[in-house]
Amino acid sequence: MPGQPEQKSTPTYSEAPEVVTPDHQTQGPVSPNSTGQSLPDTMQPTPTNGPSEKQYPNQPDSIGQAPAYDASTSTTAPPEKAYAGQPLPDYSHAQAQAQAQLQQGPGQPQQFYTPSGHPSGYATAVPLHCVQSAPCPVDCPVCGQREMTSVESVSGGTTHGWAAVLCFCCCLGCIPYLMSSLKDVEHSCGKCGAKLAKWHNSGPTAIITSSSAIYFYIFHERLSKRIAHKSHFGTLSAATKPSIESIPQTLFSDEYFTLYDHASKSVPRACLPGSETTDLLFKRLVRRNMSAFSRFPQALVLAMASKTPEQKQSFKAGYLAALDFDVGDLVCGVYRVVVRKRDRVEFEIKMETVDFVQGRLAISFEEISSKEEEEKVVFCSETVMWKRADEVRRMPLERPVLRWMHETAAWWLMDSGARYLADLEG
Numbered sequence: 128m129p130g131q132p133e134q135k136s137t138p139t140y141s142e143a144p145e146v147v148t149p150d151h152q153t154q155g156p157v158s159p160n161s162t163g164q165s166l167p168d169t170m171q172p173t174p175t176n177g178p179s180e181k182q183y184p185n186q187p188d189s190i191g192q193a194p195a196y197d198a199s200t201s202t203t204a205p206p207e208k209a210y211a212g213q214p215l216p217d218y219s220h221a222q223a224q225a226q227a228q229l230q231q232g233p234g235q236p237q238q239f240y241t242p243s244g245h246p247s248g249y250a251t252a253v254p255l256h257c258v259q260s261a262p263c264p265v266d267c268p269v270c271g272q273r274e275m276t277s278v279e280s281v282s283g284g285t286t287h288g289w290a291a292v293l294c295f296c297c298c299l300g301c302i303p304y305l306m307s308s309l310k311d312v313e314h315s316c317g318k319c320g321a322k323l324a325k326w327h328n329s330g331p332t333a334i335i336t337s338s339s340a341i342y343f344y345i346f347h348e349r350l351s352k353r354i355a356h357k358s359h360f361g362t363l364s365a366a367t368k369p370s371i372e373s374i375p376q377t378l379f380s381d382e383y384f385t386l387y388d389h390a391s392k393s394v395p396r397a398c399l400p401g402s403e404t405t406d407l408l409f410k411r412l413v414r415r416n417m418s419a420f421s422r423f424p425q426a427l428v429l430a431m432a433s434k435t436p437e438q439k440q441s442f443k444a445g446y447l448a449a450l451d452f453d454v455g456d457l458v459c460g461v462y463r464v465v466v467r468k469r470d471r472v473e474f475e476i477k478m479e480t481v482d483f484v485q486g487r488l489a490i491s492f493e494e495i496s497s498k499e500e501e502e503k504v505v506f507c508s509e510t511v512m513w514k515r516a517d518e519v520r521r522m523p524l525e526r527p528v529l530r531w532m533h534e535t536a537a538w539w540l541m542d543s544g545a546r547y548l549a550d551l552e553g
Contacts, residue, residue, distance in 0.1 A: 310328060416490070421447060432479075490506075
């Protein structure tokens with residue numbers, strides 16, 4: 128029929144190497160219902176005498192040459208039929224996504240952005256209780272949009288814990304507040320700015336902080352066993368009267384609320400240098416203890432609040448090392464000498480920031496000798512703070528953390544000061 132392609136003769140191959148040619152040739156178009164074993168045109172053998180003949184080395188034909196086939200056509204599967212007006216499906220995009228997922232692997236972070244996903248551009252949203260330290264897409268409950276969060280580092284429990292540890296150890300408590308790695312992370316909506324969730328910095332940092340807290344607790348308990356100590360809260364009475372000479376007599380009434388702390392350390396006189404008198408050793412002890420206190424966190428806070436040149440000078444090591452602690456001398460900004468005797472030094476505690484509080488700090492020693500026991504020296508530190516009973520504001524030592532720091536500092540100064548004097552003998 129005109130306009131139709133002519134069907135060429137299709138060779139049939141048997142198991143023998145010879146080519147068998149059918150006796151008839153099909154003319155005209157091939158019916159779709161045809162059950163003949165004809166092969167497509169691309170499978171037609173190339174004439175053996177042509178210049179572009181292709182050969183298969185393992186199957187020679189009857190004249191020693193193999194029939195050639197089009198290399199672009201597979202012989203194991205029939206070609207797909209294409210119908211006019213029906214485009215072939217494009218699987219390239221799906222294959223690219225599958226290949227990308229295989230390459231990503233299970234251990235890699237999830238890729239939120241997919242061009243064909245959510246209209247916002249993020250295929251998945253992270254639940255608010257699962258956010259981490261990095262920005263992530265979330266469904267904002269305020270504006271109802273899916274947006275990438277904006278993050279901000281804020282101080283948290285880990286920051287405060289490390290600040291307390293560094294402040295107590297080396298007076299560098301401000302460092303954790305400058306390090307974002309020790310802070311919590313606050314997530315806000317990238318569209319409306321509403322605060323959505325907070326990621327708390329924990330894990331190894333919490334373990335280290337807890338370990339430090341346990342260490343200082345054990346340190347405090349061991350000090351309490353090496354030091355004789357007692358304390359009192361409330362109204363002072365004759366039974367609890369401290370040995371401080373400079374406190375007013377009106378303090379022994381119910382008009383005042385008082386905090387009293389006492390710590391002492393007993394040392395055999397034979398363990399102290401015999402070449403120096405006890406009062407000279409006592410002056411060495413006070414100099415050493417006040418110099419050590421000037422490097423404590425409490426003293427660092429006092430130094431930052433100092434305003435006058437006299438207050439700033441009173442923290443310097445050279446100034447403290449030369450003091451005789453005469454009446455009127457200022458030590459560490461807030462301690463003014465009001466009583467000076469051979470066996471004692473009493474300081475008035477005056478803090479401008481807490482003017483409703485008055486106090487005294489007394490450092491003294493007592494020589495004890497008896498026939499039954501060897502001679503010994505008892506070094507003592509006493510602290511008294513008071514306020515009017517109707518005052519609702521709390522004194523510094525009423526706060527548990529500050530009281531714990533005060534006890535630890537006072538006990539350690541007494542214990543280490545006694546060892547300092549004993550080491551002078553060598």
